Amino acid sequence: MEKAHLTNLMKKIQKDRDELAFSEIFDFFAPKVNAYFIQNNIKFESSEELTQEVLSTVWVKSNLYEPEKSALSTWIFTIARNKKIDFYRKNSKIDFREEDIRDFLYQDKEVDPVEESETNKQIEQINNQLNEQQKIMIKMNFFENKSHKKIAEELEIPLGTVKSRIRHILKNVQKMLV
Amino acid sequence: MNGTVVKNQLIFDFASGILGPAKSIFASTYLQLNSSASRLSNTFEGILGDNLMNNVDIAPKSLKYSDCINNDTIKAEHPVKDPITSFFGDLNNLNWKQVYKGFNEFTASIEDKDELKLIKMDPGVSVPLHSHGGKEYILVLEGSFRDEYGEYSKGDIQINDQKIKHTPIASKDTGCVCLSITEKDVIFFGKYGSFLNLFTFIKSFFKQK
Numbered sequence: 001m002e003k004a005h006l007t008n009l010m011k012k013i014q015k016d017r018d019e020l021a022f023s024e025i026f027d028f029f030a031p032k033v034n035a036y037f038i039q040n041n042i043k044f045e046s047s048e049e050l051t052q053e054v055l056s057t058v059w060v061k062s063n064l065y066e067p068e069k070s071a072l073s074t075w076i077f078t079i080a081r082n083k084k085i086d087f088y089r090k091n092s093k094i095d096f097r098e099e100d101i102r103d104f105l106y107q108d109k110e111v112d113p114v115e116e117s118e119t120n121k122q123i124e125q126i127n128n129q130l131n132e133q134q135k136i137m138i139k140m141n142f143f144e145n146k147s148h149k150k151i152a153e154e155l156e157i158p159l160g161t162v163k164s165r166i167r168h169i170l171k172n173v174q175k176m177l178v
Numbered sequence: 179m180n181g182t183v184v185k186n187q188l189i190f191d192f193a194s195g196i197l198g199p200a201k202s203i204f205a206s207t208y209l210q211l212n213s214s215a216s217r218l219s220n221t222f223e224g225i226l227g228d229n230l231m232n233n234v235d236i237a238p239k240s241l242k243y244s245d246c247i248n249n250d251t252i253k254a255e256h257p258v259k260d261p262i263t264s265f266f267g268d269l270n271n272l273n274w275k276q277v278y279k280g281f282n283e284f285t286a287s288i289e290d291k292d293e294l295k296l297i298k299m300d301p302g303v304s305v306p307l308h309s310h311g312g313k314e315y316i317l318v319l320e321g322s323f324r325d326e327y328g329e330y331s332k333g334d335i336q337i338n339d340q341k342i343k344h345t346p347i348a349s350k351d352t353g354c355v356c357l358s359i360t361e362k363d364v365i366f367f368g369k370y371g372s373f374l375n376l377f378t379f380i381k382s383f384f385k386q387k
Contacts, residue, residue, distance in 0.1 A: 060252045084195050
């Protein structure tokens with residue numbers, strides 16, 4: 001699925017509350033979001049509930065999405081991540097939700113088109129420069145939130161190597177962002 | 179310690195959603211006030227968004243798209259307040275505790291291993307030379323302060339660890355208000371050092387109760 005196509009579907013939802021466009025977005029993202037929760041150690045039943053919350057948010061708060069600012073996948077990722085945070089806190093009995101605060105960061109900000117295209121270029125550049133193993137490590141560490149120990153076990157490399165490689169990747173990412 | 183690495187770690191951890199409540203509030207405020215931090219966070223979220231885009235599919239068993247359209251538990255309202263105001267309310271109405279003259283703090287009641295505090299220093303007030311048992315993160319919300327390492331103003335962040343001893347002084351014109359995260363209590367040196375250390379020691383007893 002093309003990013004541009006997904007953005008167009010989203011624009012149809014924003015403009016016309018187009019349910020058909022939403023069903024296409026749902027079909028594409030629901031299985032990926034559901035997988036994200038399972039990768040983050042959330043059991044199947046809960047993952048499905050959370051997936052429903054994420055996709056409902058996409059529909060209900062569709063006008064919060066700014067196509068000039070980020071890819072649709074980025075926006076949906078941040079919604080899923082926020083649901084994950086709240087789920088973990090609820091389960092560890094921490095009575096603290098600041099979803100509003102996290103949402104605040106994505107609203108009403110002036111978009112500087114030059115800066116935004118700069119950001120998109122940087123993302124592409126970083127993706128091009130990372131090799132396959134580095135990409136896998138970023139995914140395991142920051143997307144699936146696996147511990148360094150778990151990563152070492154799964155990739156069958158020493159723990160020290162995992163730590164130093166991740167540090168190296170982050171350093172390079174920072175360099176590319178300067 | 180390389181401050182940039184720790185700062186960026188905070189941003190990466192925020193983007194991946196693994197920060198505890200205290201650090202999460204701290205990081206949101208940092209991203210709101212500091213545009214270069216916010217850009218780094220956007221870029222990293224973009225990378226994680228690409229990961230979602232290319233993720234494997236595990237289809238939900240019984241969920242249909244219509245279940246999401248007819249779900250009225252999600253409300254459409256948008257938050258309108260910045261992180262600090264929505265969390266602490268009006269800073270002028272807080273029940274500030276005076277630690278000593280010109281130095282006030284307000285500790286947030288959050289269940290977390292990290293302590294989140296607001297610190298208010300009157301113009302020209304300084305903190306006695308001290309170092310830190312664990313890491314301390316300071317974010318300037320209003321005004322500015324300086325110490326042996328430089329000057330810090332709105333949106334700047336300073337991260338201190340055991341190795342750093344410093345004497346922060348609030349700006350003579352504006353004073354400063356900061357948000358801080360402490361992982362463990364600070365250790366004081368100098369004239370009032372032993373007294374202040376005793377104070378933090380006693381305070382820790384009350385905390386345990």
